[in-house]
Amino acid sequence: MARAGACDQIVNKGDEGKDISMHELPITESILKIVLKHAKMNSARKVMAIHLQVGKLSDLEDDWIQRYFDYLSKGTLAEGAMLKIERTPIMVQCNACSTSYKAEMARMGDLVCPACGEKDGTLLSGREYYIKEMEVQ
Amino acid sequence: MGDIRLIEVKEEILADNIKVAAGVRERLQKAKTMLLNLMSSPGSGKTSLILRTVEGLKGSLRLGVIEADIDSTVDAEKVAARGIPAIQLRTGGFCHLDATMVTQGIDAMAVNEFDLVIIENVGNLVCPAEFDTGAHKNVMILSVPEGDDKPFKYPLMFSICDLLLVNKIDYLSLSDFDMAALRGRVLALNPRITILEVSCKTGAGIEGWIDWLKAEVAAFKGLK
Ligand SMILES: Nc1nc2c(ncn2[C@@H]2O[C@H](COP(=O)(O)OP(=O)(O)O)[C@@H](O)[C@H]2O)c(=O)[nH]1
Ligand SMILES: [Mg+2]
Ligand SMILES: [Zn+2]
Numbered sequence: 072m073a074r075a076g077a078c079d080q081i082v083n084k085g086d087e088g089k090d091i092s093m094h095e096l097p098i099t100e101s102i103l104k105i106v107l108k109h110a111k112m113n114s115a116r117k118v119m120a121i122h123l124q125v126g127k128l129s130d131l132e133d134d135w136i137q138r139y140f141d142y143l144s145k146g147t148l149a150e151g152a153m154l155k156i157e158r159t160p161i162m163v164q165c166n167a168c169s170t171s172y173k174a175e176m177a178r179m180g181d182l183v184c185p186a187c188g189e190k191d192g193t194l195l196s197g198r199e200y201y202i203k204e205m206e207v208q
Numbered sequence: 209m210g211d212i213r214l215i216e217v218k219e220e221i222l223a224d225n226i227k228v229a230a231g232v233r234e235r236l237q238k239a240k241t242m243l244l245n246l247m248s249s250p251g252s253g254k255t256s257l258i259l260r261t262v263e264g265l266k267g268s269l270r271l272g273v274i275e276a277d278i279d280s281t282v283d284a285e286k287v288a289a290r291g292i293p294a295i296q297l298r299t300g301g302f303c304h305l306d307a308t309m310v311t312q313g314i315d316a317m318a319v320n321e322f323d324l325v326i327i328e329n330v331g332n333l334v335c336p337a338e339f340d341t342g343a344h345k346n347v348m349i350l351s352v353p354e355g356d357d358k359p360f361k362y363p364l365m366f367s368i369c370d371l372l373l374v375n376k377i378d379y380l381s382l383s384d385f386d387m388a389a390l391r392g393r394v395l396a397l398n399p400r401i402t403i404l405e406v407s408c409k410t411g412a413g414i415e416g417w418i419d420w421l422k423a424e425v426a427a428f429k430g431l432k
Contacts, residue, residue, distance in 0.1 A: 094303060094334040101221045113215050121217075130334055130364045176363055180396035190399075198338075198364075200221035206212050 095131050098200055099139040103149060105202055110148045115207035118149040122204045124159045126197040127176055152205075161197030165189050225339055228307035232314065232342025241319045242428040243310075243327065244421075245343035247365065250331030252351040253375040255283045256408035257417075258326060262290045264418035265324075269425055272322040274313040276305045276330050283328060293317060304335035307342045324425050333358070337365040345424060351376040352385045359393040366397045371404065373417060378407045 102123070110118050125131070133156045144150045161174045163182055167189035174182055174197075182192045220226070236243050246254050258273055265271050273294040275284040284296035295313045297305070310327065319325065327343060329336045348369045350358055353376060359366045366372070372394055374387070391403055404420065406413035 094332070097303070097335065098221060098338070105217065105219050105221065109215055109217050109219075113213075115213075115215070119212055128364055128367065130337070130362060177396070179367060180399045182399075202217040202219045202221060204214055204216050204218075206214055208212055 095135040096139050098131060099136050099143060102136070102154075102200075102202065103140065103143050103147070106149050106152070106205060107147060109205065110207060113207060115148060117208045118152040118205055119208060120153040120155055120206040121149075121202065122206075123154055123156045124199060124201040124203055125156055126199045127158050127161050128197040129200070157203075159196060159199065159201075162195040163192035164195050166191040166193060171195055222338070222340075225306050225308070228311060229340035229342040232307050232310055233344060236314070236319060236325075236342070236344070239320045240429050241322050242324050242345065242425050243341075243343040244324065244345045244347055245305075245327045245329055245336075245341045246347050246349070247329045247333070247336045247369075248331060248349035248351070249333055249354060252331070252349040252354065253408045254328045254331070254349060255286060257349060257373065257375065257406075258283075258287055258328060259290065260408050260411070260414050261326065261418070261421070262287065262292050264414055265421070268422065269323040270321060272317055272319075272325040274310065274317075274325060274327045276309070276328060293322075303330055303332055304339050305329050305341050306339045310341045310343075323429070324421065333362040333365045337362070337368055344428060345370045347371045347373065349373045349375050350390075352379040352383055356386045356390040356393070359390070359397055363397050366394050366401070369398065369401055371402045371420065374403065374405045375408055377405045377412060378410050 102121070106118060106121055136156065137154045140152070140154055144152065161176060162171055163174045164171045165184035165187065168184060168187045170184055170186040172185050182190055184192065232243070246257070248254050262271060271292055273287045273292055274297060275287065275294055276297045284294040287294040295316045297309055297313050305327065327341060329341070346369045348365055350372060352374065374390065387405070394401060394403060402420065404413060404416050406417055
């Protein structure tokens with residue numbers, strides 16, 4: 072018997088026949104785990120909001136992270152918490168002169184260092200899922 | 209109701225996985241075993257490619273396979289039937305492999321005895337792109353029936369791969385798949401990627417893939 076993956080279990084067709092994805096679930100589980108750990112460490116009674124930084128290179132969708140969070144956090148200290156997601160820029164460091172500069176997802180193929188014109192660069196940020204802080208009671 | 213306090217968390221959600229992945233990479237570097245992570249949508253041809261690779265490498269490289277197909281053990285059995293050591297991982301319904309699961313696979317095989325271990329990742333183009341498996345090389349397959357617009361939908365996957373295999377080119381004459389447009393879209397996301405066209409059915413282009421593999425393994429082992 073074929074068994075559906077976590078991604079596929081709740082993959083339904085949305086209104087316009089667009090796939091609804093489950094890909095946000097594993098990340099959301101990790102967010103909740105870390106949030107509850109810090110809530111306990113700080114003797115919080117309730118988590119009101121969580122400030123996240125997600126790199127612009129991520130294909131995951133903010134709305135879905137919130138929806139899965141609502142679902143997973145039921146009955147925990149973090150139930151009802153708002154995820155405040157800030158999309159962080161894609162930063163590249165020039166391999167020739169070490170200048171760091173901002174890049175766009177759609178133009179990752181033609182990177183050019185604004186300082187020296189070098190095309191080779193190393194990704195500094197843009198793929199992160201970072202929990203910065205949270206508001207608790 | 210109490211006052212609202214702000215607590216600093218400062219944790220990278222993927223930190224654990226990044227650490228475990230780095231450990232896997234280092235361990236296999238020492239064992240001189242190159243780990244290759246093979247990704248694609250379901251049905252693009254990962255298992256077919258592995259079977260072609262078994263044939264193509266016969267007598268040259270010692271190959272092992274880690275299977276993470278969520279459906280069954282069918283794929284590992286297909287590979288093992290060709291006399292290649294294959295480990296089946298139980299991904300427990302997960303939609304991707306993480307570095308900890310890969311560690312289990314490696315623990316179950318005598319890695320020192322292989323030049324190359326290929327992971328058949330779970331079939332999807334989203335989650336496997338986010339989770340580093342610890343592989344030294346990331347390879348993806350896009351098959352012609354999936355269409356030439358996939359780089360728009362899954363840019364991260366195309367950005368992280370070292371090689372793109374466009375499979376099922378035997379379908380090209382039956383479709384409006386635009387290879388030049390695809391190449392342009394992929395290279396715009398990732399200028400360092402190599403693109404090879406293959407058909408696991410007819411065998412077209414497979415030699416080029418085998419040559420790429422041999423060159424990469426040689427470079428990895430420092431023989432070149
Ligand atoms: N026509 C054609 N079919 C192929 C080719 N490669 C694989 N297939 C078929 O596509 C189906 C899925 O292949 P499989 O290797 O199981 O895909 P996986 O899910 O990515 O492992 C099978 O029926 C294969 O026989 C190809 O190059 N051309
Ligand atoms: Mg398969
Ligand atoms: Zn520069």
